[in-house]
Amino acid sequence: MKIVKLKKENLFPFLEEISKEADLWAPTKVESDRHKFQAIDDLDQIDIEYTRTILPPRKIILPPTINMFQASDKEYKEDFSHVSKKIIFGIHPCDLHGLLIMDNFFTHEFYDPYYMESRKNTLLLGHSCWPDENCLCKSTRTHIIKEGYDLFFSKIDDTYIVWIGSSKGDDLIRAKEDLFEEDISDKDIKKYTEWGDERDKAFQTEINFDSLRDLMELKYDDPLWKKVGNACLACGSCTNVCPTCNCYNIQDRPVLGENYSEIKRCWDACTLENYSEVAGGENFREKRSDRLKLWYTHKFQVYITEYGKPGCVGCGRCISTCPVDINVKTVGKSLDGEKVDSFWNRLDKEVTK
Template identity: 45%
Template sequence: MQIVKLPKQNLDKFIKSLSKFGQIYAPIKKDANTSLFSKIEDSSQIDLGYNRTLLPPKKYLLPPIDSMFRFSAEAGYEEVEHGVDEKSILFGVHSCDIHGLRILDLVFSGRYVDNHYFTGRKNTSIIGLSCIPDDMCFCRSMGTDFVENGFDLFLSDIDQSYLVRIATSLGDDMVRASQSLFKEVGKEEIEKHKKKSNEMQKHFKTDIELYNLPEIMDLEYESKTWEEIGEKCLSCGSCSMVCPTCYCYDVFDELSLDGKTGERKTRWDSCLFEDYALVAGGTNFRSERSARVKNRYFHKHRGFVAQYGKPSCVGCGRCIQSCPAKINVVEVITKIRSDAYV
């Protein structure tokens, strides 16, 4: 992988030159405590030091509400314009969120390939950005604090400059389009990068032990801990809504008042919602909150591992930050592990 250096004073010019490659979306500050991915026009809008955005960048590839098609009695089915054919750039994506997109790629390329998702994915380039973990980040435990692929360029902060890893030919084109902004990397920059990487490790305050976790989950299927967490859970679904790897959605029809036309849409769903496992006839397979909480943890740390060989959690900490009941995935996993070793 080729590595070059981008002095920070050249970032603005580089962002301007990137606009030739598509509409840029990057993290911006909404208020003192909230950052979110948004359309940007110049680099001054970008919140380069953000921890985590409210919603992950998956919102551009799997929108919270999306249209599938329109229908009417006269015209039958009509396609809708989604904009997925337009080129876009997600700038400033952290390593954990790039891993989150890789997990969605796995899911949507499975038995039933989601062409709609992959059209958007193909037209979206990713420019990663290094970060400093806070006390809710546990990406190191999940092996997602570093990323080797799934991006076009990756910028690592080395104080006055960024080290830029070029991972694809598109990334190479982006650098070549403004070649004069980039410099060669020397020994000094490599040393700085190593120092910054070591410093980053010192910021981690939170770790979880993944060793034999799927087996522990099986052994603790009947643990009282699930009931205790179920007692606290409000079934609000926030943890799913903010999660970069949750992909469940519901399908519903929106009809015009005269009932002659309508639109079929998708909407993010959550396995924590009371009616998630409600089926025709009124049976609800997970009517208890404890069963729904347990299902979420089993899916991410047991079922997904069995199917894809890794958990569907990237340790971003968003669910910890957003849970109004203060349910913390790290504490839950630690408690389940301790239940198994009493």
């Protein structure tokens, strides 16, 4: 792999240059410790010292609501207005892994043009990170990344080691070649490996994902699920913030005053009550615990069986988001037999069925 070096002060000039060609998206600060990916007008908006954004970068590729068609009696006009040239800067390894899973999913068996056309027009510029207490990516082996990015920036003191992951990434470097240095010194390499070792030690939480696959089967009827279901608010937050959740709904919305409908595609969540309800009122997953089981089956079990990796990339968003502590950490550890202090474990009274 081709690797170059970039001085910290040269980062903004580089971003300035490449954002002439495409919309630049990067993490910005929303309030104290919350960040989000946002389209950048002014590079000073960027706050790269972030841990996680509220929503994962998949929201940039496939926004929460898009129009699929403008449909009238005469024709179904395809609408790809969500597709534009974009560059996302500052994506952490876990989120890059999340997008790799999405790429895989949306091309498996049927090709989904609404995701893929947008994805193909988006360049991914990764950035190194430092874990907090909710980061689980070391357990999911997604704390390191060797593919799936165009460029990856590893920050070591005042220098970036820049890994070039694709031909398009190489083109970006060439656009402003004079900003980069070719040779990586032994000192740089030493600093980089030392940083890597330190970062490895900084992980505070570990989950045994290997055993979770079998535990999902073995503990399918465990009382744990009743407790979790009892506390769940069915708000869908865990799903919206998850980098590997792909579910969506399709709606036909007639446009008032016009003679056409907009066929809309919007994010959906398997944790919401009517997710599995069919016309006539039959609901195949009426109970919250049944819906949570589906969510966790997909995170802990399905992708390991299908792709050899869990469907969770350890980003920790469900941990920082769920208001009642239902997340991969508490559920995973409980399945593994650990005593976990969580809202749903402390909740001693039955809320509903």
